[in-house]
Amino acid sequence: MELIIDHLTKTYGGKQVLNNVSFRVGEGIHGLLGPNGAGKTTLMRLLATLLEPTSGQVEIGGISLTDKSQIRRIVGYLPQEFAFYPGMSVLEAMDYLALLSGVKGRAERKRRIDHLLELVNLTEQRRTKVKALSGGMKRRLGVAQAMIHEPKLLIVDEPTAGLDPEERIRFRRLLSKFAEGRIVLLSTHVVEDVESTCEQMTVLHKGSLRYHGRIGDLTAAAAGRVWTAELDRAEWSRDSERFPVLSAVPEGAGMRVRVLSDEQPYPGAQQAVPSIEDAYLYLMRREEAFV
Ligand SMILES: Nc1ncnc2c1ncn2[C@@H]1O[C@H](COP(=O)(O)OP(=O)(O)O)[C@@H](O)[C@H]1O
Ligand SMILES: [Mg+2]
Incomplete structure (x- = not known):
């Protein structure tokens, strides 16, 4: 069938x-x-x-x-x-x-x-x-x-x-x-x-x-493009539009953010293993298919 x-x-x-x-x-x-x-x-x-x-x-x-x-x-x-x-x-x-x-x-x-x-x-x-x-x-x-x-x-x-x-x-x-x-x-x-x-x-x-x-296998599409960083609130309010945001959670005096970017978005930002949700959001922003 x-x-x-x-x-x-x-x-x-x-x-x-x-x-x-x-x-x-x-x-x-x-x-x-x-x-x-x-x-x-x-x-x-x-x-x-x-x-x-x-x-x-x-x-x-x-x-x-x-x-x-x-x-x-x-x-x-x-x-x-x-x-x-x-x-x-x-x-x-x-x-x-x-x-x-x-x-x-x-x-x-x-x-x-x-x-x-x-x-x-x-x-x-x-x-x-x-x-x-x-x-x-x-x-x-x-x-x-x-x-x-x-x-x-x-x-x-x-x-x-x-x-x-x-x-x-x-x-x-x-x-x-x-x-x-x-x-x-x-x-x-x-x-x-x-x-x-x-x-x-x-x-x-x-x-x-x-x-x-x-x-x-979908996560392979977003490999190397998901980053996490800790920013202070002032940096975040200045920079929040620069990269597509996957999540942003207040942590202490700052923000813990997860963004999509082809290159390191902020000094000190770390690459993260993409979740399926990250990869899906990445796909939604691309113009071509990933098949
Ligand atoms: N009978 C219709 N006439 C014109 N446009 C339609 C009709 N049905 C759906 N569309 C359009 O087709 C697109 C896809 O709709 P749809 O299949 O309902 O998507 P989804 O179920 O993924 O939300 C939408 O832009 C919608 O406005
Ligand atoms: Mg529908």
């Missing part, structure tokens, strides 16, 4: 929202990282056949994206903004959505729904109205819904947005469970989400591919 994206381009009016994007993804969780406006949702809507590409090809498990009915059978999608049936109970909503997804037999629907609610830990809430669920529970219901037809590719668009830290962790663990034997494509603008769940990731910025590969 492989997802192959080949020179994919999407323009709205004259505006290129996805620009000649190519990459391949195998089974497991794959992170799609990028700031707002990077094109993540557009890419996901293309893969879910809700949008038409301007040019380029996609294959999912050997099936061309142009074969929409076949693709819909193997793709599950949890949109960034999703609306449920607030007045229905969890069971009613799931049953209705299963019907819409073409799961015909009543016994088969019940089997799948019971199994999925168990997996997403909502069995106890099965008679609760959707509108009474917490944000985290709604997300878990959303992913159960996207899994109802047992898709080979599960697309989840910024599912951790608005979740508290505990719910975030629980949700990421849930996605890892689903990733066995299938592809889960997870978009986020939070580095930590991919760092703690994915082995491989793709970074988009302004519609272009900036990185594709192992998460750990």
Whole structure:
């Protein structure tokens, strides 16, 4: 099972929202990282056949994206903004959505729904109205819904947005469970989400591919460019605009700063080992890709 994206381009009016994007993804969780406006949702809507590409090809498990009915059978999608049936109970909503997804037999629907609610830990809430669920529970219901037809590719668009830290962790663990034997494509603008769940990731910025590969290898992009220094407050207020700042923490009478620079930014500044977050911020400032 492989997802192959080949020179994919999407323009709205004259505006290129996805620009000649190519990459391949195998089974497991794959992170799609990028700031707002990077094109993540557009890419996901293309893969879910809700949008038409301007040019380029996609294959999912050997099936061309142009074969929409076949693709819909193997793709599950949890949109960034999703609306449920607030007045229905969890069971009613799931049953209705299963019907819409073409799961015909009543016994088969019940089997799948019971199994999925168990997996997403909502069995106890099965008679609760959707509108009474917490944000985290709604997300878990959303992913159960996207899994109802047992898709080979599960697309989840910024599912951790608005979740508290505990719910975030629980949700990421849930996605890892689903990733066995299938592809889960997870978009986020939070580095930590991919760092703690994915082995491989793709970074988009302004519609272009900036990185594709192992998460750990991303730090190589920023090697030698991350510096730490201790400055007094006066120096800092004079110099704070000179270099891109990764962090600045007050320490005693001065500031402990971490900045990006190709050369030593301040006398006495020390090179630091880049974190994934540093490397991501470095990528966002570069014009070319690092692949
Ligand atoms: N229907 C549309 N018409 C015109 N521009 C759009 C449309 N949808 C998205 N865009 C633009 O495409 C760019 C990428 O958006 P999007 O895919 O939502 O990015 P992301 O999900 O990474 O935040 C943004 O600049 C957005 O304004
Ligand atoms: Mg989006």
